[in-house]
Amino acid sequence: MTNPPPNTTDRRPGGRTARVRTQVLDAVRAELAESGHEGLTMEGVATRAGVHRATVYRRWRDVGGLLVDLIGAAGEIAWEPPDTGSLRGDLTALNREIQASLTEQPSFAVALMAASFHSEQAARAQTQLWDDRYAQCEVLVERAVRRGELPTAQRTDARNLLIAATAPVYHQLVLLRAVPDPDLPERAAAAAVLAAKAGAFSVPEDGGT
Amino acid sequence: MTNPPPNTTDRRPGGRTARVRTQVLDAVRAELAESGHEGLTMEGVATRAGVHRATVYRRWRDVGGLLVDLIGAAGEIAWEPPDTGSLRGDLTALNREIQASLTEQPSFAVALMAASFHSEQAARAQTQLWDDRYAQCEVLVERAVRRGELPTAQRTDARNLLIAATAPVYHQLVLLRAVPDPDLPERAAAAAVLAAKAGAFSVPEDGGT
Incomplete structure (x- = not known):
């Protein structure tokens, strides 16, 4: 406070x-x-x-x-992660939200990231907000596991999966300043789901990451 | 000039x-x-x-x-993409270079990114440099195809694969300001390779992306 x-x-x-x-x-x-x-x-x-x-x-x-x-x-804004019925659909919807926030003109999200390079206070607050949002999104992965969309022999590291799914959108739009590609949200989501199904984010049951 | x-x-x-x-x-x-x-x-x-x-x-x-x-x-600095004998090895080595450049104290790479938020000239120059480096790295994917590491029925979009492999390193370290994780370079590389093998970056032979 x-x-x-x-x-x-x-x-x-x-x-x-x-x-x-x-x-x-x-x-x-x-x-x-x-x-x-x-x-x-x-x-x-x-x-x-x-x-x-x-x-x-x-x-x-x-x-x-x-x-x-x-x-x-x-x-403080009530935000609910998407719930479309499939992991690919959920991650695509999430990426579309991210892409929209990064490409609107002017983009408040991009201005905030720029500010966080120069204000340690702002950077810490932003990191906390992102951390909360990623934590909220872990339910997408839990639901996918319950639906049998992901391997069940080993636990899937939800955070790593979410980072893999969303990082290309941030990287392309914020750092590489690419022209917004309407297919990017779904392509990045689909790639992360394929990697997850192949066990890319599986961790041993003993809890190691 | x-x-x-x-x-x-x-x-x-x-x-x-x-x-x-x-x-x-x-x-x-x-x-x-x-x-x-x-x-x-x-x-x-x-x-x-x-x-x-x-x-x-x-x-x-x-x-x-x-x-x-x-x-x-x-x-202008002579830079060669890694050549370790496997796609996973090459992408891991590339990610390790990126992680090192982002975590050294002080980081010239991070300072440059911060500057590019405030100088349109610097942003354009940086985008061009990144574009050149990603273009140089497309050879990693070509070699992997020749070695039979990737599906050959369809062409693999090298750029999308490279972005998927490297984006989590930038996202975690630059935007999310995570504590550097020594396993991240290899984990991100391995996830992108699994996705690529599963066809995540395949494009129809007619050249569409």
Whole structure:
């Protein structure tokens, strides 16, 4: 918790504190998408949000504090991993969500990654968010095992499978800056499923990875 | 070519122009690794290189020009893809090189990626360098086909296989900031080989991807 405790009149849901936070985080999102991390200032955010600068400084302290709260807010959004009935379908749907978030213009997700290269606070918050999302997605692999889609003689390392399925989308779009390929989400998903069926992510039952 | 033509006395290999370029690019590399893209200035580079500021401004114009030339210089280094006798061995060796470049402290490769989020010029130069390196690595897949390691009924898309093999290393280390896992290079390589053997990167002979 980086914020000081709000006073009691502020604590009701939808009260002033919550409203100010929404305004400020909306402004951070917009500034980040428009001008990137380098253009993000406390003053710019306060002006765009229509909130007193003193309030922004008091609650968020600095740009790093804004980024951490923004990433925290992303983690508060109710998100459910896809459930299409097959592992390939689930991973394809997941990759399509990722591809959409990376290719929308301006991309808030890409701006956040850029920011995390320059703010250790933002990097830690982002790593935590990603870790939570991958943990949520492990159920895709559990369901696939229950459906008999994956080898059952050995445990499948869900995290490694999920990384293999999603990494090509991030690599192509964020680092290699490839032109978005509409077939990429399914191709990367299908390759990971074939590798998984062939035992690429199997680990000995004694729990080693 | 961003540099003006040097005068004739400068054109001999190892002459003053080449020496100045080496000094300046060494300084850029050191500044980038130490303080990142945000700390990179023409003045800082000139001072560290022991070269007149006027020379640095005349030849490289701005920080973007320095980054482009630096990435160009990386492309001039003779680099050969690994040749271990098996596709899995080759991809593992390639991933180990990538992992080493991303985990050394300070990492010039990571600093360059960070810079490319903020400089369109640097981003284009980096994309070109990566494209060249992946093109060079396609021979790994051609050799594997000749050795009978991959299905021959359909052509294997070498680039997609290479991306699948290497992407998890970049994703884990650059974006997810995972603790370096010494098994990751081989695990990612092995998963891509299993997927390739199962036909994940096969394309119809009519050339579609």
